[in-house]
Amino acid sequence: MAQFTRVSRSVGLITLQNPPVNALSAVARQGIVDAVKRALSDPKVKSVVICGQNGIFCGGADIKEFGTNITGPPLVPMIHAIEASNKPVVAAIEGSAFGGGLELALGCHYRVAHSKAKLGLTEVTLGLLPAAGGTQRLPRLIGVPAALNLITTGRHVTAAEALQLGIVDQVTDHNAVDEAVKFALSVAGKSLDARRISTYPCPCPSDVDALFEEVMQKVRQSARGAIAPIACVQAVRAAATLPYSQGMEREQELMATLFTSGQARALQYCFFAQRAVGRWSMPSGARWDTSKPRSIHKAAVIGLGTMGRGIAVALAQTGLSVVAVETQEKQFMEAKKMVSGMMERGAKRHGTAPPLDKITYSQNIQAVADVDLVIEAVFEDMALKEKVFQQLSTICKQGTFLCTNTSALDVDHLASQTRNPELVVGMHFFAPAHVMKLLEVVYGPRSSPQAVATAMQLGKKMGKVSVAVGNCRGFVGNRMLKPYLEQALFLLEEGATPELVDGALEEFGFALGVFKMSDLSGLDVGWKVRKGDGLVEPGLASGPSARIRQGRRYSPLGDLLCEQGRFGQKTGQGWYRYDKPGSRVPRYDPWLHSFLEEYRTQHGIVARRIDQQEVLERCLYALINEGFRILEDGIAAGPEDIDIIYVFGYSWPRHRGGPMFYASMVGLAKVLERLEHYHQAHPDVPYMQPCNLLRRLVASGSPPVHKWKEAIKKLRSQL
Numbered sequence: 001m002a003q004f005t006r007v008s009r010s011v012g013l014i015t016l017q018n019p020p021v022n023a024l025s026a027v028a029r030q031g032i033v034d035a036v037k038r039a040l041s042d043p044k045v046k047s048v049v050i051c052g053q054n055g056i057f058c059g060g061a062d063i064k065e066f067g068t069n070i071t072g073p074p075l076v077p078m079i080h081a082i083e084a085s086n087k088p089v090v091a092a093i094e095g096s097a098f099g100g101g102l103e104l105a106l107g108c109h110y111r112v113a114h115s116k117a118k119l120g121l122t123e124v125t126l127g128l129l130p131a132a133g134g135t136q137r138l139p140r141l142i143g144v145p146a147a148l149n150l151i152t153t154g155r156h157v158t159a160a161e162a163l164q165l166g167i168v169d170q171v172t173d174h175n176a177v178d179e180a181v182k183f184a185l186s187v188a189g190k191s192l193d194a195r196r197i198s199t200y201p202c203p204c205p206s207d208v209d210a211l212f213e214e215v216m217q218k219v220r221q222s223a224r225g226a227i228a229p230i231a232c233v234q235a236v237r238a239a240a241t242l243p244y245s246q247g248m249e250r251e252q253e254l255m256a257t258l259f260t261s262g263q264a265r266a267l268q269y270c271f272f273a274q275r276a277v278g279r280w281s282m283p284s285g286a287r288w289d290t291s292k293p294r295s296i297h298k299a300a301v302i303g304l305g306t307m308g309r310g311i312a313v314a315l316a317q318t319g320l321s322v323v324a325v326e327t328q329e330k331q332f333m334e335a336k337k338m339v340s341g342m343m344e345r346g347a348k349r350h351g352t353a354p355p356l357d358k359i360t361y362s363q364n365i366q367a368v369a370d371v372d373l374v375i376e377a378v379f380e381d382m383a384l385k386e387k388v389f390q391q392l393s394t395i396c397k398q399g400t401f402l403c404t405n406t407s408a409l410d411v412d413h414l415a416s417q418t419r420n421p422e423l424v425v426g427m428h429f430f431a432p433a434h435v436m437k438l439l440e441v442v443y444g445p446r447s448s449p450q451a452v453a454t455a456m457q458l459g460k461k462m463g464k465v466s467v468a469v470g471n472c473r474g475f476v477g478n479r480m481l482k483p484y485l486e487q488a489l490f491l492l493e494e495g496a497t498p499e500l501v502d503g504a505l506e507e508f509g510f511a512l513g514v515f516k517m518s519d520l521s522g523l524d525v526g527w528k529v530r531k532g533d534g535l536v537e538p539g540l541a542s543g544p545s546a547r548i549r550q551g552r553r554y555s556p557l558g559d560l561l562c563e564q565g566r567f568g569q570k571t572g573q574g575w576y577r578y579d580k581p582g583s584r585v586p587r588y589d590p591w592l593h594s595f596l597e598e599y600r601t602q603h604g605i606v607a608r609r610i611d612q613q614e615v616l617e618r619c620l621y622a623l624i625n626e627g628f629r630i631l632e633d634g635i636a637a638g639p640e641d642i643d644i645i646y647v648f649g650y651s652w653p654r655h656r657g658g659p660m661f662y663a664s665m666v667g668l669a670k671v672l673e674r675l676e677h678y679h680q681a682h683p684d685v686p687y688m689q690p691c692n693l694l695r696r697l698v699a700s701g702s703p704p705v706h707k708w709k710e711a712i713k714k715l716r717s718q719l
């Protein structure tokens, strides 16, 4: 797991060998300890280089070991031993040096990085802190403010930035190991007194207390309830205020609390879930590893509204040639300007050239004749989409994949409009499409595995986290949102306010509560859908039937707001008031509160006190229940797919692991009991009726979330 060789006569080369990322597993740590001992005891070795095999230095501690009975030599003394060595040790950093990997490098006396390497103390993203001395060494090396920034965000820095910050001593475009060996030869025999970072004083600004107070406030605000970033600040504060050994004690103390926390489990679950969704499967048995994607060189986007523009930018940024089609003159002119602006801003942020020449614009759909893949992003109207798919089917060359960006409509119905339904899949982007990381790839019963594989691969190229899901109304994300939104409205009817509901959800960790989010998305969007579903009945003002539609409880509150022209941020009024149309800061709206009171009076509802717990239980458990139905229906292959969709697409707090993971943490029996309770109280709300799968999982002993897939398979086979 760590190979020792002697190179250039006097350099001991220690190569970490733990594929795929050279994580510091127990065996790898033992390998390093043994190799370091060997290097230090070999009189022919005058200096040492540590590197990783296969072009990656080290992906950090082995996350798979967390939560198990950890054996092998601990990291902290191992790194101390390297730092204490009387022979110079140089880290040769290629690929990545993350978490414990960078901490290992900080224990070395010098660091040489390849220009393409990335470095970071990423532990906070896993609910931890850099507890192999990282919180104590990094501030001593680069100063408190820069260290705080890196440690509390876990962000990756390039080799160039690492050099500028003083994290590495040299950056090279050549082979980093060869350069590190040369470096090691040049420093052999030199004093190491000034090279042991743990002995450095911590450079601090004069008013340390004020600095930490300010940072702590900022971190609390952005952490949305996550505890690790706060512990990171506390650990760095120890570096700034205590001698190294006491700082280390504080680091370990804080880590002990984080290590066993539910948040760390949730974040580590998300890490693996994010990777697991790439290993997709379809009910037909088609899978990621047996389905070959086709290469896409040229793509087209049809419809340059908000979504189409974002998709065109995202495609062009991957280097593809893109044909962007918009048939309406005004929208066409506007879109061209907007798309160029979006690309220029993106390029400026990344310090690259905007890929303006990658896009050709056309007002004629015939322009897509020679593309390999089309993404339709016209207005969300089935008749319009049907027409577009019929046209595409005749215009496009043989074999072109036809994708739709619909957020809810029937992908299979669209496929039926084409000559080759097997080439049709959904590619459901989230707004803004060039920014949001999530992509739902929706397969219908006739979509070919190759079409799914191609859409998944294209999503990956665009830097998206792509999740393959089955075809149903709203797919996974929007289908689960419906019961959540519905409960929020019922809560308002019963006595809650938008402020109370949003407050509870934001305290839970959502970036925006449900009403703020609805104002941002536009209330008219759902109104149109409800009209299409025959749910909106203007004039049905009071009486018991006013709140029953299609045999179930219905709240017309959203429709009533829309009837008043209150569409949210865009009109300056929705569930909140905004300073002017387009403003983003929601303010308390006395009108809305009187409106709610009048509404309740009109419907004979006596407002009651609703607490945060009820808000969370009703909104979240209704959503989770639908998640179980989605699993039961086979629309999502496993809980990880649902959780990743919610974390990346719906701002579900990552430190709570996604809705299905959260349900497992709360306890499935408890979720079931609360759903039964609310369903008894509201029998006319079918979404609250506990799903069979949930009942059966509880009956089978509530297996942990990573065993659900297996349990569902077993339950299915028993049916």
Ligand SMILES: CCCCCCC/C=C/C(=O)SCCNC(=O)CCNC(=O)[C@H](O)C(C)(C)COP(=O)(O)OP(=O)(O)OC[C@H]1O[C@@H](n2cnc3c(N)ncnc32)[C@H](O)[C@@H]1OP(=O)(O)O
Binding pocket: 020, 021, 023, 058, 059, 060, 061, 062, 063, 064, 070, 075, 096, 098, 099, 100, 101, 122, 123, 126, 128, 129, 130, 131, 132, 272, 275, 276
């Ligand atoms: C006992 C007390 C311990 C004290 C610890 C002290 C403090 C130290 C803590 C840590 O170091 S925590 C770990 C910090 N490391 C990271 O955050 C890095 C995580 N990994 C990545 O960011 C990426 O994997 C990568 C290294 C940039 C490589 O990316 P790439 O896209 O090339 O591959 P992936 O698909 O992401 O990964 C491949 C494969 O490897 C698994 N894996 C990655 N990193 C780790 C790891 N640190 N431990 C265990 N496994 C890891 C990853 O899950 C993939 O496998 P599958 O999930 O697909 O099977």
